[in-house]
Amino acid sequence: MLKNNIEKIRKERGISQEQLAEELMVSRQTISSLENGRYNPSILLAFKIATYFKLLIEDIFIYEEE
Amino acid sequence: MNKKILWYFLVGIIGIGLFVFTLFYNIEDSFWNSIAIGFIFSSLVRIYRVFKYKNNEEYARKIIIENNDERNKFLADKAKGIAFYFYIVISSYLIIILRIFEYKEMSTVLAYSICMLVFLYWIIYSVLKRKY
Structure with missing residues (x-):
């Protein structure tokens, strides 16, 4: 199972879902689905998110054995 | 453009x-x-x-x-997969129903369409397997 801290990090930095979506060139619904854990990103999008926040992928995404 | x-x-x-x-x-x-x-x-x-x-x-x-948007692509692929599955299932039942009611031509056309779809799926799957 893949969890993530996108919502927490985004809110800490005062960025809206729309702004993040705009920066990553994805739809706002994608950001919403990622934050709710309904959709797991591709490795490419995960890297894009990590690069945007200037963090490591492991700082944002947490893999948990089911 | x-x-x-x-x-x-x-x-x-x-x-x-x-x-x-x-x-x-x-x-x-x-x-x-x-x-x-x-x-x-x-x-x-x-x-x-x-x-x-x-x-x-x-x-x-x-x-x-x-x-x-990769989620849009994911949704489109998933929808295609589900639609493909339901087409096969619904058509299979229809083939039997049409046969029972003596609509042999329609039943045969539908059966061929399923065969072609499955055959195409198999070919595309084989090609993609080599590619990836």
Whole structure:
């Protein structure tokens, strides 16, 4: 199972879902689905998110054995 | 982009040609007229969208995001998979029902369509397996 801290990090930095979506060139619904854990990103999008926040992928995404 | 416009323009011309042809040869049935009108309208809509894309930055960005958003692609692929599955299941039941009610031709056409679909799936799967 893949969890993530996108919502927490985004809110800490005062960025809206729309702004993040705009920066990553994805739809706002994608950001919403990622934050709710309904959709797991591709490795490419995960890297894009990590690069945007200037963090490591492991700082944002947490893999948990089911 | 210009190639696209040219292609859409060509589709429109084919539509107009087909429409004129049906009028000229008095074959004004709903099938050929619908195809001709479909060609003309789809060509007009697509040309309009290309021009809007070129002249409206906001719209262009929206289209780029819509086309490249990986969740949209994921949803489209999933929807295709589910639609494929249901087509096979529903058609299989229909084949049996049509056979029972003696609609043999329809039943056979449907059966062939399933065979072709499964065959195509198998071919594409084999090609993709080599590619990835």
